[in-house]
Amino acid sequence: MSTNTIKSFLQIHPDDNVLVALQDLPKGQIITWKGEVITLKDDIRAKHKFFITDLAVGAEVLMYGVLVGKATAFIPQGGLMTTGNVHHASQDYAYRKVDYEWQVPDVTKFKDKTFNGYHRPDGRVGTANYWLFVPTVFCENRNLDVIKEALYNTLGYTVTDKYKQFTEALLDAYRSGQELSSFKLDELVPAEPLKKRVFKNVDGIKFLNHQGGCGGTRQDSALLSQLLAAYADHPNVAGITVLSLGCQHLQTQDLLNDVKQRNPLFDKPVLIFEQQQSQSEEQLIKSAILKTFLGLTEIDKNERKPAPLSKLCVGVKCGGSDGFSGISANPAVGYTSDLLVALGAKVLLAEFPELCGAEQNIIDRCVNEPTAEKFIRLMQEYDAQAHAVGSGFHMNPSPGNIKDGLITDAIKSTGAAKKAGTSPVVDVLDYTEPVSRPGLSLVCTPGNDVEATTGKAASGATLILFTTGLGTPTGNPVCPVIKVATNTALATRMSDIIDIDTGAIIRGEKTIEEMGAEILEYCIKAASGEIIPKAVQLNQDDFIPWKRGVSL
Structure with a gap:
């Protein structure tokens, strides 16, 4: 597509038998395509497709130069593509030895550029520095929610108080007998500034609530363990708090084994709390908050440093x-x-x-x-x-x-x-x-x-x-x-x-x-x-x- 050229339709690939409308095109509009006059048989809304030629039942529909569907009814030239006249079809595929040649783009502009990331001991570089809470079973989700509520606002990770203030304003209006149907959304006072982040180099505290770890099949729990291990090992994660009930399919040791199998060089702090071995729920939660807080003080010592763009994974x-x-x-x-x-x-x-x-x-x-x-x-x-x-x-x-x-x-x-x-x-x-x-x-x-x-x-x-x-x-x-x-x-x-x-x-x-x-x-x-x-x-x-x- 050439710069500063406004088009009303586009052919994506030279082999395509459809054109894409880039703006709304009315029924009856006449367009010229490669010297041929086409009268639109339908209203064509922007983003939709219309046909360059008549298509018989069973005829192939080509876009991006490949088969994308087949006509299920006769479609006239200039007709709109719909689910009523085209159904899915795709070409067969197989391995065939092809000497593929890639046209490498010019990266002169970027070759000396760097980004400031968090360098990990195993050589990877994170784009963020997070502490991660991981439950081995869904039974611990509520405890994660309680801990999240305790940590987020206190440490400066709450997004906004505007909805809380909105609800409080609604409550005041209700108590004063105001008709709530006339309540104006834009009449609230600006939200008060949130607390500043306590730990400058800790970009967030994250919580992996999920519905697994027990019940289902053992295979489900094993796959979940591999997923949680991958997140614990992620370059953007600097420390982990694990909450376990104790009796679930996904045992804490299984998770730790998967972490080490994934990355034998893994050396991040991992804090483990098992509810069935704790004195009480309160003791579990307070202990998790205390030790995590200490962990946050340690990972806050990490600082962003320059890294080559080759260290990115997008x-x-x-x-x-x-x-x-x-x-x-x-x-x-x-x-x-x-x-x-x-x-x-x-x-x-x-x-x-x-x-x-x-x-x-x-x-x-x-x-x-x-x-x-x-x-x-x-x-x-x-x-x-x-x-x-x-x-x-x-x-x-x-x-x-x-x-x-x-x-x-x-x-x-x-x-x-x-x-x-x-x-x-x-x-x-x-x-x-x-x-x-x-x-x-x-x-x-x-x-x-x-x-x-x-x-x-x-x-x-x-x-x-x-x-x-x-x-x-x-x-x-x-x-x-x-x-x-x-x-x-x-x-x-x-x-x-x-x-x-x-x-x-x-x-x-x-x-x-x-x-x-x-x-x-x-x-x-x-x-x-x-x-x-x-x-x-x-x-x-x-x-x-x-x-x-x-x-x-």
């Missing part, structure tokens, strides 16, 4: 996607990914249900046959599991996705895969498996926003770039999540949760490469603590373990 994710996702935000993040890989950093792409239709391109980019075969095996096992319960990857698009132009899973997936840029795939990681190689790695997770970000952080992401066209507040307890909007209308309407706006790409004001470089600049500042992403500011600490069941 996850790329999309959620609440729309018809612009594969045109603006995802390709821009993809260029950021390529810059990072060229600089020697690590990039993680997950969401296997949202790679359906993009498999062959990914396979052709794998550095060797074992890597490709591992990807194929995990994809096929996952899809087979979904079909076994009457579902499938084709059922991934949500009602919101479809409403905003993502008609089939293959359309959604081929656009989603753009987040990974064009670099070679150096590794394929199963759920919770740690990243070890510089370059682009795939991580097996569901497409579900929180399950995917949870898994990406478990593999080692120290920042996550999260693109969205509809808006989502998703965050993560230990990995700062940066929200990238596909369009300016969203970035303006939900400015309280959006960090970066890529709408300038749609308007032709910036190129994908320009925006990708800007996103990397933002990442460097976020990794250095100079900018705090909105999800972090709001303590949006979403954490959902995946039980390896069907989740799209």
Whole structure:
């Protein structure tokens, strides 16, 4: 897309037989496409697609240069693509030896840049310095909540008191007999300043509440243990408090064993409290607060120091996607990914249900046959599991996705895969498996926003770039999540949760490469603590373990 050129529609790939509307186009409008006059047969809303030629029943629908669907009814030239006339279809895939050549981007602008991070003894560098509370079983969730309430405001980690003040104002109005239906939301006095953070170098105290650890299957508890171990070992975590009931499936020693198996060099402080061995609940909670407070004084001695950009590990994710996702935000993040890989950093792409239709391109980019075969095996096992319960990857698009132009899973997936840029795939990681190689790695997770970000952080992401066209507040307890909007209308309407706006790409004001470089600049500042992403500011600490069941 050329700079300063305003377009009303776009062909993404020369082989595509559909055009994407970049603005609302009315029925009857005449457009010219490669010398041919096309009359629109329907109203085409921005983000939706219309056809260049007539399509017969069974004809292939091509987008991004690949098969994304087939016509289920006759579709006239200029007709709107809908779920009523197109259903999901994707090409078969297999390993084929391809001499893939990557066009490495110019990183001259970034090669000498650094970020200020927390250096760990094992050589990794964190973008934050957190203390982590981990329950081995859901029975301890309430105790975590009590401790969180005690620590957050006192130590300066509360986000805001404005809702508390709002509720107090409502109560006063109620007691005075005021008609609450006329209560004005904007008439409240400004919230009082919150307490300053006591520990300057402790970026937060995080709590991994979950619903596992007992009941279910032993396999569920074992997988949860591996996930919790991954979070304890995360480069952004400096110390851990473990709360255990005592009798649950997931025993504390199992968790400690998984931590050591994952990282034999692990040397972070781990404080363990078992309720069935304590004198009382009060004694347990006070002891946990006291010893954690002492631990906070120690990790506060850590300070940010310069590190090369090769020490970054960035996850790329999309959620609440729309018809612009594969045109603006995802390709821009993809260029950021390529810059990072060229600089020697690590990039993680997950969401296997949202790679359906993009498999062959990914396979052709794998550095060797074992890597490709591992990807194929995990994809096929996952899809087979979904079909076994009457579902499938084709059922991934949500009602919101479809409403905003993502008609089939293959359309959604081929656009989603753009987040990974064009670099070679150096590794394929199963759920919770740690990243070890510089370059682009795939991580097996569901497409579900929180399950995917949870898994990406478990593999080692120290920042996550999260693109969205509809808006989502998703965050993560230990990995700062940066929200990238596909369009300016969203970035303006939900400015309280959006960090970066890529709408300038749609308007032709910036190129994908320009925006990708800007996103990397933002990442460097976020990794250095100079900018705090909105999800972090709001303590949006979403954490959902995946039980390896069907989740799209």
